[in-house]
Amino acid sequence: MSEKIVGIVGGGLMGVGIAIKFALTGYKTVLYEAFPARRTEIPAAMQEILGELIEENVLSPEKSTAAVARILLTADFAALKDAAIIIEAIPEVLPLKQELYQKLEALVSPSALIASNTSGFMPDVLSAKMAHRGRFLITHFWNPPHAVRLVEVVPGSATTQAYVDLTMKVMREIGSEPVLLRTPLPGFIGNRLQYAVLREALHIVHSGAADAATVDTVMKASLGPRYSVMGPLEAADFGGLETFLKISTHLMPELAKDEGMLELLRQHVDKGEKGAATGRGFYEWPEAKKRAIRKKRLQQYLRNRTP
Secondary structure, three states: OOOOOOEOOOOOOOHHHHHHHHHHOEEEEEOOOOOOOOHHHHHHHHHHHHHHHHOOOOOOOOHHHHHHHHEEOOHHHHHHHOOOOEEOOOOOOHHHHHHHHHHHHHHHHOEEEEEEOOOOOOOHOOOOOOOOOEEEEEEEEEEOOOOOEEEEEOOOOOOOOOHHHHHHHHHOOOOOOEEOOOOOOOOOOOOHHHHHHHHHHHHHHOOOOOOHHHHHHHHHHHHHHOOOOHHHHEEEEHOOHHHHHHHHHHHHHHOOOOOHHHHHHHHHHHHHOOOOHHHOOOOOOOOOHHHHHHHHHHHHHHHHHOO
């Protein structure tokens, strides 16, 4: 078994992006997708991702071609048998994931690492039916994985240190910036921070104090640039902990703590206004606007791709 073979199970946007990230680093990558309709879409999805990187001058056409040559797109589950690392990126359905891990354990080497890209389940829940839970953990890549460096590594209670060390090493090898959670936490770190901000943003709009555009402008013109340079705890240190303590003492009791503001989301969803994918949410989303935002977002991610 070669240590340079990785298996990706699931050919959605995350699975394809993760596969490309490994292939660009020299890994032979087996991308398994069970559904024929999705398999036919994957080559075009890969070319779109690689084309974006070429357009932004971070990848040459030659390296793009070489990466595609390292990816085996397959419907043959047995093609995963020689992979030293398996990353699962299938839909968030617990029984399907647990069944998959049992099938993988019967196929791959006893020493192969099995990881999940889940953003919702805890590692001990996912690995509950595995025979060898010590080799399982979570590697939570962020979207789009070919551009965002962060990977949240979340071991379970049974995960052995050797697999944690291996995962951190491999994530750095492929150009990611892994962070290790000492204890599993619902939502991990990134989503908890993201949804804490979203809760307050929704609360402000729901209260009538400001509209969505005003809230987003405040974020983009102040906290957004700041947080690309320093995190919230660094910012507290930099601004002075005594000052932050005084402000927190009178402001934190006023922040949103319930789920009442979710009614604002529910109103949009009930009207079929589900965001950019449907053309309308808090904003109108014509195709040209979506393309422009995606391009700007990618450029920002790529500017920050090196620690």
